[in-house]
Amino acid sequence: MEERPLHPDRLLPADPAARRLARELYQSVEALPIISPHGHTDPRWWGENPAFTDPAALFVTPDHYVTRMMVSQGVSFEALGIGAGREKDPRKIWQTFADHYYLYAGTPSRIWVDDALARLFGVTERLGPDTAMDIYDRIAERLPQDDTRPRALFDRFGIEVIATTDSALDDLAWHQAARDSGWTGRVVPTYRPDAVIDPDAPDFTRNLERLAQVSGCDTSTYDGYLDAHRARRRAFIEMGATATDHGHPTPLTADLPLGEARALYARVRSGKMAAQDAELFRAQMLTEMARMSLEDGLVMQLHSGSLRGHSAEVQAAYGPDRGFDIPVPVSFPVALRPLLNAVGMDPRLTLILFTLDETTYARELAPLAGVWPCLRLGPPWWFHDSFEGMRRFREMAMETAGIYNTVGFNDDTRALCSIPARHDVARRVDSGWLAEMVLTHRLDEAEAYEIAPLLAHGLAKAAYRL
Amino acid sequence: MEERPLHPDRLLPADPAARRLARELYQSVEALPIISPHGHTDPRWWGENPAFTDPAALFVTPDHYVTRMMVSQGVSFEALGIGAGREKDPRKIWQTFADHYYLYAGTPSRIWVDDALARLFGVTERLGPDTAMDIYDRIAERLPQDDTRPRALFDRFGIEVIATTDSALDDLAWHQAARDSGWTGRVVPTYRPDAVIDPDAPDFTRNLERLAQVSGCDTSTYDGYLDAHRARRRAFIEMGATATDHGHPTPLTADLPLGEARALYARVRSGKMAAQDAELFRAQMLTEMARMSLEDGLVMQLHSGSLRGHSAEVQAAYGPDRGFDIPVPVSFPVALRPLLNAVGMDPRLTLILFTLDETTYARELAPLAGVWPCLRLGPPWWFHDSFEGMRRFREMAMETAGIYNTVGFNDDTRALCSIPARHDVARRVDSGWLAEMVLTHRLDEAEAYEIAPLLAHGLAKAAYRL
Amino acid sequence: MEERPLHPDRLLPADPAARRLARELYQSVEALPIISPHGHTDPRWWGENPAFTDPAALFVTPDHYVTRMMVSQGVSFEALGIGAGREKDPRKIWQTFADHYYLYAGTPSRIWVDDALARLFGVTERLGPDTAMDIYDRIAERLPQDDTRPRALFDRFGIEVIATTDSALDDLAWHQAARDSGWTGRVVPTYRPDAVIDPDAPDFTRNLERLAQVSGCDTSTYDGYLDAHRARRRAFIEMGATATDHGHPTPLTADLPLGEARALYARVRSGKMAAQDAELFRAQMLTEMARMSLEDGLVMQLHSGSLRGHSAEVQAAYGPDRGFDIPVPVSFPVALRPLLNAVGMDPRLTLILFTLDETTYARELAPLAGVWPCLRLGPPWWFHDSFEGMRRFREMAMETAGIYNTVGFNDDTRALCSIPARHDVARRVDSGWLAEMVLTHRLDEAEAYEIAPLLAHGLAKAAYRL
Structure with missing residues (x-):
């Protein structure tokens, strides 16, 4: 298959x-x-x-479906860009998301994220630790364009x-x-x-x-x-x-x-x-x-x-x-x-x-x-x-x-x-x-x-x- | 199919x-x-x-499974033969039923009515606005007979x-x-x-x-x-x-x-x-x-x-x-x-x-x-x-x-x-x-x-x- | 099949x-x-x-999943080896179990018992009134052995x-x-x-x-x-x-x-x-x-x-x-x-x-x-x-x-x-x-x-x- x-x-x-x-x-x-x-x-x-400013702000930080799952497995809110001492680098937040993307197996969030990545940004490989930065760059490049x-x-x-x-x-x-x-x-x-x-x-x-x-x-x-x-x-x-x-x-x-x-x-x-x-x-x-x-x-x-x-x-x-x-x-x-x-x-x-x-x-x-x-x-x-x-x-x-x-x-x-x-x-x-x-x-x-x-x-x- | x-x-x-x-x-x-x-x-x-007197009295008026669905979509009880100012003409009640028969798609009532129409009265076409009166007549004709x-x-x-x-x-x-x-x-x-x-x-x-x-x-x-x-x-x-x-x-x-x-x-x-x-x-x-x-x-x-x-x-x-x-x-x-x-x-x-x-x-x-x-x-x-x-x-x-x-x-x-x-x-x-x-x-x-x-x-x- | x-x-x-x-x-x-x-x-x-002492003590008497089902159909606790006036003969308890084994059709208990009988004792025919004593003997023979x-x-x-x-x-x-x-x-x-x-x-x-x-x-x-x-x-x-x-x-x-x-x-x-x-x-x-x-x-x-x-x-x-x-x-x-x-x-x-x-x-x-x-x-x-x-x-x-x-x-x-x-x-x-x-x-x-x-x-x- x-x-x-x-x-x-x-x-x-x-x-x-x-x-x-x-x-x-x-x-x-x-x-x-x-x-x-x-x-x-x-x-x-x-x-x-x-x-939209960056991939993390688009897909991760504001989406409580996404953040809750990482929190449930011990990721801090700060690492997801939330709270007083929050991570400010969207690339690091995105990498954290990608590192934990396996957690979403079988969940609706994965279907939605996969669909959006493919439909809007042409990303058809699986998000993960190794693909994180390449995918980040491809999304970030598109965000300033009018059609996004x-x-x-x-x-x-x-x-x-x-x-x-x-x-x-x-x-x-x-x-x-x-x-x-x-x-x-x-x-x-x-x-x-x-x-x-x-x-x-x-x-x-x-x-x-x-x-x-x-x-x-x-x-x-x-x-x-x-x-x-x-x-x-x-x-x-x-x-x-x-x-x-x-x-x-x-x-x-x-x-x-x-x-x-x-x-x-x-x-x-x-x-x-x-x-x-x-x-x-x-x-x-x-x-x-x-x-x-x-x-x-x-x-x-x-x-x-x-x-x-x-x-x-x-x-x-x-x-x-x-x-x-x-x-x-x-x-x-x-x-x-x-x-x-x-x-x-x-x-x-x-x-x-x-x-x-x-x-x-x-x-x-x-x-x-x-x-x-x-x-x-x-x-x-x-x-x-x-x-x-x-x-x-x-x-x-x-x-x-x-x-x-x-x-x-x-x-x-x-x-x-x-x-x-x-x-x-x-x-x-x-x-x-x-x-x-x-x-x-x-x-x-x-x-x-x-x-x-x-x-x-x-x-x-x-x-x-x- | x-x-x-x-x-x-x-x-x-x-x-x-x-x-x-x-x-x-x-x-x-x-x-x-x-x-x-x-x-x-x-x-x-x-x-x-x-x-039995008529098709509406047999299939519609007394069956609360049937009447409730039409009521839920705005049909009055009166139109179904119920209440003080009720419709008295069974043909009109039957036509109302047939006009709304699409509402029963996927419900048990449709299975039961379809089965009864076919089993007892030989009706094998779908009840609907156009078939209503013909089906009514075929049922009404049978009701006075001993075998019904x-x-x-x-x-x-x-x-x-x-x-x-x-x-x-x-x-x-x-x-x-x-x-x-x-x-x-x-x-x-x-x-x-x-x-x-x-x-x-x-x-x-x-x-x-x-x-x-x-x-x-x-x-x-x-x-x-x-x-x-x-x-x-x-x-x-x-x-x-x-x-x-x-x-x-x-x-x-x-x-x-x-x-x-x-x-x-x-x-x-x-x-x-x-x-x-x-x-x-x-x-x-x-x-x-x-x-x-x-x-x-x-x-x-x-x-x-x-x-x-x-x-x-x-x-x-x-x-x-x-x-x-x-x-x-x-x-x-x-x-x-x-x-x-x-x-x-x-x-x-x-x-x-x-x-x-x-x-x-x-x-x-x-x-x-x-x-x-x-x-x-x-x-x-x-x-x-x-x-x-x-x-x-x-x-x-x-x-x-x-x-x-x-x-x-x-x-x-x-x-x-x-x-x-x-x-x-x-x-x-x-x-x-x-x-x-x-x-x-x-x-x-x-x-x-x-x-x-x-x-x-x-x-x-x-x-x-x- | x-x-x-x-x-x-x-x-x-x-x-x-x-x-x-x-x-x-x-x-x-x-x-x-x-x-x-x-x-x-x-x-x-x-x-x-x-x-283990005997098949009834291994499979029947202590297992409340098993006993409850027989009780629900009128079998007494005593017949299952429980209570003051309890049956003492494990063969009789086992026969009662076998006589009622049809009750477990479709239940987890049957899957577990069938599996254990086959896996541990090589019993691959269905437990029932006729097979009860033969199966009893085959289990009882094995229980004293070290590998059981x-x-x-x-x-x-x-x-x-x-x-x-x-x-x-x-x-x-x-x-x-x-x-x-x-x-x-x-x-x-x-x-x-x-x-x-x-x-x-x-x-x-x-x-x-x-x-x-x-x-x-x-x-x-x-x-x-x-x-x-x-x-x-x-x-x-x-x-x-x-x-x-x-x-x-x-x-x-x-x-x-x-x-x-x-x-x-x-x-x-x-x-x-x-x-x-x-x-x-x-x-x-x-x-x-x-x-x-x-x-x-x-x-x-x-x-x-x-x-x-x-x-x-x-x-x-x-x-x-x-x-x-x-x-x-x-x-x-x-x-x-x-x-x-x-x-x-x-x-x-x-x-x-x-x-x-x-x-x-x-x-x-x-x-x-x-x-x-x-x-x-x-x-x-x-x-x-x-x-x-x-x-x-x-x-x-x-x-x-x-x-x-x-x-x-x-x-x-x-x-x-x-x-x-x-x-x-x-x-x-x-x-x-x-x-x-x-x-x-x-x-x-x-x-x-x-x-x-x-x-x-x-x-x-x-x-x-x-």
């Missing part, structure tokens, strides 16, 4: 008949434009179109539309700059109000003041606070937003009488919270956000179930998003009931659910999405954005949820170069799944050819109203 | 060698009689043998015995009518006492009065209430019952001292319950039901873990069983301990456990069934009565529970026409599983041929004492 | 291409020495090298090193005897202090007194108690130990201020415990054990999540370890946080986690092991030490944890004859998994040949510092 990072049949089923059909299905969707309705690319990239800048990559990747994720307090200046520049690439913001909804967020009280400034609404009352959200949502919509996103520890929702909600807001705003107030306020605000979606049409996303900053020491020394965010068990039926009973039958609402707890796929999420008109299932998220993760999602959720209650693929990444690789993995895995459905006569072959482009493109476009 | 709803090798493994063996195993059990020890067919069908009435279907389906599920308050008149008619089909009732065991059930107190009337026992005391159960169980046994069934929110059991149990009954009967009394009473009654099973030999079934009526609005407007019953996490070891420690080593008891939480298969249910003499594992239930659901059950439970601690297949349905399809799916999936066990040398081929008819027929007959 | 217990391709993938590669990978590791870093063989075997004694089996099995599991109160006399005998087989103890750490353990207070005696430390104070642990750990290290093992109901850890820990110890020692004290003390001691590991280098193992003695009646009549230990749900992130925040970034610590709750593989354990430098994932444990269990572990944990954060295989057994079979199963399943990784181009073929011996041998040796 020929050994090289990118085999044309990678991730397709091993069985010859299944591979043959999967390959044809894949080829029918391989070149479809990318819809990226949820991700974390830096808006500055789109507004300013800067060149963000907007050129947008075109090269075949992106039809990409959404960033933006604080409710963000002035969206980079989005404005992208528009003003005359560039025609479609980049839209997403309204992510966690900083002004989560009383446990750092600087919550100050964030409420900033919300008042940026919205022009009086956030000293609950009613003014809700108006501020409405104003900010309008501003996001004017900049192209079609969705909100909510990152909560749990999926709890609440639907309090107005008087109680006002009193709760008064408590969380003043910092005089009772024990469960923060959780209850987050819960209440999910329902308020859903109500606002009825009015303004923003699609709602809920990402819950991650315990952030598991290591206090790492959080303090190296900051958030360093790989120490660990999933915990969640359960949706009781948690979502207040919101759903308030607005769940309203045809104007779309609420897309994500989970890090795969036990909820078959037990809860598929039955919920298979009956509530507002609910859709987001694709496998974070640790589950992988070959096996996607297989499990299809196997566990589709029979009960049905294909049309899903929303295609999200890349969910801040690693720009990994975007085409991530979508490509999804298209391959879904093609393999469809092929096996056909070969076991659970789908007709013609249906598989209709469904494949929906999974790759159409469902995301429709669900996110893009 | 030829495209038609019913491929002869559907649901068998794609791998050629596995398919060859699976096909032979399947052919060895395909025509075995159907044992249906747990289901929800209407006893009136068997007592009166009426003709319930008892004829009983014979055509090859049913050896079928159990209905009946309230403890039911007079079993339709069962009596079936007997009196001289029809020889074996239809037996199942004792389902939830309405008089669950203090949260509607009209619980009135149900206790009705229990007194129908049993001739004084239900104003706990001892009389238990006697009433004994009397009703005897009446069910006289009508052929071999099993009880218990649908509880959780699998909690309790074994209170008699004085406490009497006091608890007094509280739940009077409606002056403390917070946990309803749950505790249900728990206590599971153990009492098990004790009665030692005396009268009724096999006990426990179905737990569904949160009923998730949408209050739907429950109020359209009633129960509309697809808004959502599974929640359950755990068995601590919950079942009181019952098991009371009677679990008694060789007279059989307790069959069902779950909607697949995480319990390998973690709890297989270890429990693999050691407690009374315990057996029911087949994949409800949302898990599917190709993937059955695969997961076999893969997760069999290594620890062993094949002989399972009870074959349940169709669990009120959709009469789906019964042969459901059993057929199970026989196909199990044949595929056995074939793969043989090809990986985890079973001998001769063993597989011995086990296949047990899975399809023998284990259910033995476990349910039929 | 030829039918016999041991097919040379057993447990390898059914697909021809995958099987071909898997077979070659398997052949490359089949004969590697066995590293058995965690198990329950009797130290007396190694110290005294006795002959424990030390000979050690050599025949190709064991490089084996660890026993020993109470903190054990004097390690059999280990000393093995050394003194001049035998060169490497057998090492493992420090298992549950009896002096778990306040719920039988005779806990007396155990603390015995700990004082055996350690020479004053266990009437917390500081002296900790010193006693240090002393015992040193004694174990002198006898070759490289690891500790902790069997706790839950993985809860704590890191109390010293004053609180001292007060807690005073309470648990005096038996005047508050409700949560036992759990809290176990939690605190896990962190203390981790701290001691920083000093003395012992690798730490945590086995949690089993509810022991589910049947009080069986526990009382037949003792512990009779198959009535049932897994319950566990969750690691919150539970382990105190320990990890105390010492988790220290490069001297290795903490190997085991679970009986497979839902934690992808959700919690892989993300935790994929970032914390101290954490490693133990292999599938107990009920999950099986074909399907190993597959699920690879599929659910590897993408996020990475291969190098795992520790190879543990046999975890007191059934000596099953050791080579258990390692053989792991090598086969891993070879099949690697082959499928290669065929779907998730690994290079050359990598698979590098990783296979690590899974079979190298990772265990390194992780356990053997």
Whole structure:
């Protein structure tokens, strides 16, 4: 067997008949434009179109998927360019990465990095201790060139539309700059109000003041606070937003009488919270956000179930998003009931659910999405954005949820170069799944050819109203 | 590939060698009689043998598997013939179903409907917007004929015995009518006492009065209430019952001292319950039901873990069983301990456990069934009565529970026409599983041929004492 | 298909291409020495090298995997040689086993027994009612011979090193005897202090007194108690130990201020415990054990999540370890946080986690092991030490944890004859998994040949510092 990072049949089923059909299905969707309705690319990239500085800054230091694995095997954050006494030489950081590249065997990160190295930089040998510097040089040489800048990559990747994720307090200046520049690439913001909804967020009280400034609404009352959200949502919509996103520890929702909600807001705003107030306020605000979606049409996303900053020491020394965010068990039926009973039958609402707890796929999420008109299932998220993760999602959720209650693929990444690789993995895995459905006569072959482009493109476009 | 709803090798493994063996195993059990020890067919069908009125009433309106999927995509209950302002024209309901039939791609419902359409009505083209009316007419033409009435279907389906599920308050008149008619089909009732065991059930107190009337026992005391159960169980046994069934929110059991149990009954009967009394009473009654099973030999079934009526609005407007019953996490070891420690080593008891939480298969249910003499594992239930659901059950439970601690297949349905399809799916999936066990040398081929008819027929007959 | 217990391709993938590669990978590791870093063989075997008495005592009576299955189908413990009125004739016990051997179809126990019968005793026909006595005689004839004694089996099995599991109160006399005998087989103890750490353990207070005696430390104070642990750990290290093992109901850890820990110890020692004290003390001691590991280098193992003695009646009549230990749900992130925040970034610590709750593989354990430098994932444990269990572990944990954060295989057994079979199963399943990784181009073929011996041998040796 020929050994090289990118085999044309990678991730397709091993069985010859299944591979043959999967390959044809894949080829029918391989070149479809990318819809990226949820991700974390830096808006500055789109507004300013800067060149990337060096290979380590592009592939290693900011990618917590990559750094966590080396940390797990004893590499220091400093050696990866992170923290006060950090290594400053990108060549040394790159060499450390290459020396440990064997650790990624069998992981999604290797697939993404291999794909990006080959697709963007023509690197088809395996990264390793011996090849590190040669590969570094070949990437570094290309980075200053125009065709490796963000907007050129947008075109090269075949992106039809990409959404960033933006604080409710963000002035969206980079989005404005992208528009003003005359560039025609479609980049839209997403309204992510966690900083002004989560009383446990750092600087919550100050964030409420900033919300008042940026919205022009009086956030000293609950009613003014809700108006501020409405104003900010309008501003996001004017900049192209079609969705909100909510990152909560749990999926709890609440639907309090107005008087109680006002009193709760008064408590969380003043910092005089009772024990469960923060959780209850987050819960209440999910329902308020859903109500606002009825009015303004923003699609709602809920990402819950991650315990952030598991290591206090790492959080303090190296900051958030360093790989120490660990999933915990969640359960949706009781948690979502207040919101759903308030607005769940309203045809104007779309609420897309994500989970890090795969036990909820078959037990809860598929039955919920298979009956509530507002609910859709987001694709496998974070640790589950992988070959096996996607297989499990299809196997566990589709029979009960049905294909049309899903929303295609999200890349969910801040690693720009990994975007085409991530979508490509999804298209391959879904093609393999469809092929096996056909070969076991659970789908007709013609249906598989209709469904494949929906999974790759159409469902995301429709669900996110893009 | 030829495209038609019913491929002869559907649901068998794609791998050629596995398919060859699976096909032979399947052919060895395909025509075995159907044992249906747990289901929800209407006893009136068997007592009166009426003709079905129209295709929509047969396939759409009463089947919550079917209606929930259309509701999830925005179709109103009314359009499906449900609720106050409901559509009355069955042709229009059928057309709505056909227009949305693409939603069922990859779901069990499509397999069942396709199978029933082909098997009973000779329909081998795909249901869809264009074929809807022609298919409707072909079904409607057949419904008044004798060979499409319930008892004829009983014979055509090859049913050896079928159990209905009946309230403890039911007079079993339709069962009596079936007997009196001289029809020889074996239809037996199942004792389902939830309405008089669950203090949260509607009209619980009135149900206790009705229990007194129908049993001739004084239900104003706990001892009389238990006697009433004994009397009703005897009446069910006289009508052929071999099993009880218990649908509880959780699998909690309790074994209170008699004085406490009497006091608890007094509280739940009077409606002056403390917070946990309803749950505790249900728990206590599971153990009492098990004790009665030692005396009268009724096999006990426990179905737990569904949160009923998730949408209050739907429950109020359209009633129960509309697809808004959502599974929640359950755990068995601590919950079942009181019952098991009371009677679990008694060789007279059989307790069959069902779950909607697949995480319990390998973690709890297989270890429990693999050691407690009374315990057996029911087949994949409800949302898990599917190709993937059955695969997961076999893969997760069999290594620890062993094949002989399972009870074959349940169709669990009120959709009469789906019964042969459901059993057929199970026989196909199990044949595929056995074939793969043989090809990986985890079973001998001769063993597989011995086990296949047990899975399809023998284990259910033995476990349910039929 | 030829039918016999041991097919040379057993447990390898059914697909021809995958099987071909898997077979070659398997052949490359089949004969590697066995590293058995965690198990329950009797130290007396190694110290005294006795002959085994009879086939029933070797294969049936002490093996709770074997006895539980017969009990689940109504066989009495007495018939299996257990309890007051137990059967004394090993031939009768063996016949009972053989009569019920069909129950093990598809279970790991059958694979292990078949393998041991063939490998050690040349038995290649299926055990059953008719073959029982002949097979009995052939085994019984061999047992007195030198080459069937424990030390000979050690050599025949190709064991490089084996660890026993020993109470903190054990004097390690059999280990000393093995050394003194001049035998060169490497057998090492493992420090298992549950009896002096778990306040719920039988005779806990007396155990603390015995700990004082055996350690020479004053266990009437917390500081002296900790010193006693240090002393015992040193004694174990002198006898070759490289690891500790902790069997706790839950993985809860704590890191109390010293004053609180001292007060807690005073309470648990005096038996005047508050409700949560036992759990809290176990939690605190896990962190203390981790701290001691920083000093003395012992690798730490945590086995949690089993509810022991589910049947009080069986526990009382037949003792512990009779198959009535049932897994319950566990969750690691919150539970382990105190320990990890105390010492988790220290490069001297290795903490190997085991679970009986497979839902934690992808959700919690892989993300935790994929970032914390101290954490490693133990292999599938107990009920999950099986074909399907190993597959699920690879599929659910590897993408996020990475291969190098795992520790190879543990046999975890007191059934000596099953050791080579258990390692053989792991090598086969891993070879099949690697082959499928290669065929779907998730690994290079050359990598698979590098990783296979690590899974079979190298990772265990390194992780356990053997």
